[in-house]
Amino acid sequence: MNIKNLILCGALGLAMVSCSTKQSAINQLEDFSYELRDHSRYYDADEWEKAGKKFVNIRKKISKHEFDYTPEEKAKIGRLEGDCAKYMAKGAKDGVFDKIKSISSEIKGIIDSIMDSVVPFTQGEDI
Numbered sequence: 001m002n003i004k005n006l007i008l009c010g011a012l013g014l015a016m017v018s019c020s021t022k023q024s025a026i027n028q029l030e031d032f033s034y035e036l037r038d039h040s041r042y043y044d045a046d047e048w049e050k051a052g053k054k055f056v057n058i059r060k061k062i063s064k065h066e067f068d069y070t071p072e073e074k075a076k077i078g079r080l081e082g083d084c085a086k087y088m089a090k091g092a093k094d095g096v097f098d099k100i101k102s103i104s105s106e107i108k109g110i111i112d113s114i115m116d117s118v119v120p121f122t123q124g125e126d127i
Contacts, residue, residue, distance in 0.1 A: 036087035
């Protein structure tokens with residue numbers, strides 16, 4: 001194998017890893033939204049704290065690829081973040097957060113962050 005082919009193979013490999021990582025962040029967000037949908041009504045304080053940290057970590061992964069996402073992918077991310085916010089808000093509405101005062105403002109911050117991050121992904125784009 002000559003140098004040119006080796007460089008080409010390496011570049012293709014990097015492109016595939018980048019796409020995979022980009023897509024895996026979306027997949028993680030989608031899985032997380034399903035997890036919240038199916039289980040959040042039973043969460044205790046520790047589980048809400050873990051859920052908040054998990055969401056923040058997923059958002060960090062997504063933000064690393066923010067400029068690589070297509071408009072369709074950005075729309076999907078916005079929808080999934082909205083779903084997560086809905087389930088977290090439902091937990092707040094049901095009084096779960098009132099029972100766990102120590103993290104209620106942290107969760108409120110997470111919900112605010114979700115809502116703020118949805119707007120940039122969809123602002124100015126046709127969805």
